[in-house]
Amino acid sequence: MAKSEKSAKSGKADSAPGIGADSKMASLSPFELKDELIKAAGGGAVDRPANLSMLNAGRGNPNFLATIPRHGFWQLGLFAMRESERSFAHMPEGLGGFPKREGLEERFEIFARDNKGVPGIDFLRGAVSYVRDQMGLSASDFLYEMCEGILASNYPVPDRMLRLSEVIVGQYLRREMIGSYPFIGEFDVFAVEGGTAAMTYIFNTMRENHLIKPGDTIALGTPIFTPYIEIPRLNDYRLNVVNLEADVANGWQYSKSELDKLRDPKVKAFFLVNPSNPPSVKMDTESLEYIAEIVKERPDLVLLTDDVYGTFADDFVSLFALCPKNTILVYSYSKYFGATGWRLGAIATHRDNVLDRQIAELSKEQKKQLHERYESITTEPENLKFIDRLVADSRTVALNHTAGLSTPQQVQMVLFSLFSLMDTPDAYKNALKRLIRSRKEALYREIGITFDDDDVNKVDYYTILDMEFLGERAYGREFVDWLIKKTKPSELLFRLAKDARVVLLPGRGFGTQHPSGRVSLANLNESDYVKIGRAIRNLLGEYVERYNAETGKKLDRSKVL
Incomplete structure (x- = not known):
């Protein structure tokens, strides 16, 4: 298994921005350097992943989200608004007040029945039941805290947490x-x-x-x-x-x-x-x-x-x-x-x-x-x-x-x-694991890296492509020493951004030795990771050819890592 990972780069050292020996980029945080890499890839510093001309795997912001509790949030907000409006129902000017504790649980049940089948309602009913029956807390107190909280009608009390x-x-x-x-x-x-x-x-x-x-x-x-x-x-x-x-x-x-x-x-x-x-x-x-x-x-x-x-x-x-x-x-x-x-x-x-x-x-x-x-x-x-x-x-x-x-x-x-807490079979968790691990398999398969799945400690939200580890495994220490000597700190990442419009974060900024790059497996689709893997493999191949030309060696650029 490639328990590490690798970075990509190619071409001449002086052809990409920010890679000179005295480059000012060297002191930048990875998250600031990321903006420079985006520019090198032809994007703006605030471009979203939706910019389809660029594949930005540099940030950890996922492209998935939990929908059920969000539906619950919006429905709870509607119920809370209804409760607020009850307090000043005699005034048509748009005034509301604090929710009333008395009868709150019963009114919630009426609201839930009236909105049966609306996304989020079943989740809210389940949440109230779980709090009352599994945690032994007062459903009425819970609903009041949630309604007052979502209305934002009071300071947080207690201040550490409700x-x-x-x-x-x-x-x-x-x-x-x-x-x-x-x-x-x-x-x-x-x-x-x-x-x-x-x-x-x-x-x-x-x-x-x-x-x-x-x-x-x-x-x-x-x-x-x-x-x-x-x-x-x-x-x-x-x-x-x-x-x-x-x-x-x-x-x-x-x-x-x-x-x-x-x-x-x-x-x-x-x-x-x-x-x-x-x-x-x-x-x-x-x-x-x-x-x-x-x-x-x-x-x-x-x-x-x-x-x-x-x-x-x-x-x-x-x-x-x-x-x-x-x-x-x-x-x-x-x-x-x-x-x-x-x-x-x-x-x-x-x-x-x-x-x-x-x-x-x-x-x-x-x-x-x-x-x-x-x-x-x-x-x-x-x-x-x-x-x-x-x-x-x-x-x-x-x-x-x-x-x-x-x-x-x-x-x-x-x-x-x-x-x-209510998802006892961990359906949501298992779905996320399948999603990101499928992306990793697609990435590594396209790069040409073989790995097994027997490491119970890997999580796969990110993967770090460590060129020193993988390069030595595939081509030997002599090639790795040559690569480190011939490349500057962020050269691999800038070449990848400039030539393939792929943005990764530098692994060295997280305390690892360069050359390495962090790939987020959370923020792009599987087909995008196929493209990233192909770009990395092509760039690595160019370095192998350059090494062969300079040293007279005959390393096989198509070798599986």
């Missing part, structure tokens, strides 16, 4: 992130504006609460989503970084020697994306358990696991399940439900966690400073939990009273969660 919404989202996270793994205790959830907001808030609050400071050392599991590489370098943080490098030849898993870097007491925290981005491989059970053993020796180690792609994996178990008291869980609804525009994410922490303990052990002077920071929002600042400090810091404390994710966003998050 009361029943937190329970339901927590149940979803238990199912998808923990599963059947034994888990002792409870955890809190903070609804945030996507996984990106979660990252920003966590770094900031850890700094504000003296959990990290300039000069401290953190570890990153690489390859990793680029902002985790870039944020520690900012003047705001100035952290030292130790990379734990996954091994492409070992299916993108971490060796024990790499994980052993976490034993160093200088390492304050370990940040991980699992399943990985861009390799799209989940950490195997052996590695998770090895980290858990290290945590027993180092109970002060803070872990952050960003598990946005976990719902695409088979039998996924988060590091949060094994090390709950040391782990901050970050999850985003964006990819699985096709909801990047909704900006829906969650942060979860165990109610007995290392962060709160470390804050309690700060110096007298540091505690005094934090007391002054948070005293405007609580009479006992020293007892404010880390997750609630996240909420306050997200609004620079002074605006804590208006903190919280917008209530319509929370309603859609809840409906997504219930949709998954």
Whole structure:
């Protein structure tokens, strides 16, 4: 199996933009470089995938989305509007009020009967039943929270997350992130504006609460989503970084020697994306358990696991399940439900966690400073939990009273969660897996890469085409050394964009060695991946011919990788 992947390129090094030895492109984030690649492919920086003259596999935004909970959202909105209008029915000027709790469940049943057969209605009825009968919550309280939330007629109260919404989202996270793994205790959830907001808030609050400071050392599991590489370098943080490098030849898993870097007491925290981005491989059970053993020796180690792609994996178990008291869980609804525009994410922490303990052990002077920071929002600042400090810091404390994710966003998050919880056969999940894996097969088949399907840890939302690994496998180390010597950092990607109008993201920007490219398997149709595979194969073939011409070798450009 090609447990890695590869990048493509061809032609002379000086024929594509941005590939000179001193290119200014080298320092760009992959997501900014992507715009330059789009321009090279003849598109505009804001072109959508619908621009059929260009195949943009550079971004992870899926071209699929969950329709059933969206239908439910719009029907719930109509019901909520009916409830609002009841309050001021005597006024024809377009005024509405808050829903009325009394008789709300009965009126919903009438609404559902009157609209029987309308998309979304059966889902809503099922959701109310599930909340009442399976979760043991009040259907009336649930409907009121959802109606008030979708009308956006009040501030988010509680500010961290609406009361029943937190329970339901927590149940979803238990199912998808923990599963059947034994888990002792409870955890809190903070609804945030996507996984990106979660990252920003966590770094900031850890700094504000003296959990990290300039000069401290953190570890990153690489390859990793680029902002985790870039944020520690900012003047705001100035952290030292130790990379734990996954091994492409070992299916993108971490060796024990790499994980052993976490034993160093200088390492304050370990940040991980699992399943990985861009390799799209989940950490195997052996590695998770090895980290858990290290945590027993180092109970002060803070872990952050960003598990946005976990719902695409088979039998996924988060590091949060094994090390709950040391782990901050970050999850985003964006990819699985096709909801990047909704900006829906969650942060979860165990109610007995290392962060709160470390804050309690700060110096007298540091505690005094934090007391002054948070005293405007609580009479006992020293007892404010880390997750609630996240909420306050997200609004620079002074605006804590208006903190919280917008209530319509929370309603859609809840409906997504219930949709998954009610889908006991995992029909939606299995359909997505079939879709993206079929695309990967089409891509690799056209490139000429053979691979098997026995790696239970691969997720396939992305695939990283690592030229060094695949080139050595097909043509030997001498060819790879020649290719690296003859090409500049992003040359392969610019050639692919310029010559074939195919846009990929650089793998090296995610912490991998170049030459490599990340292909999103989520945002184009299967026939497009056939075209991308053909373009990559043609460009690789051109490099093989150039190598043969320069060295006098006779490598076969049609060789299957």
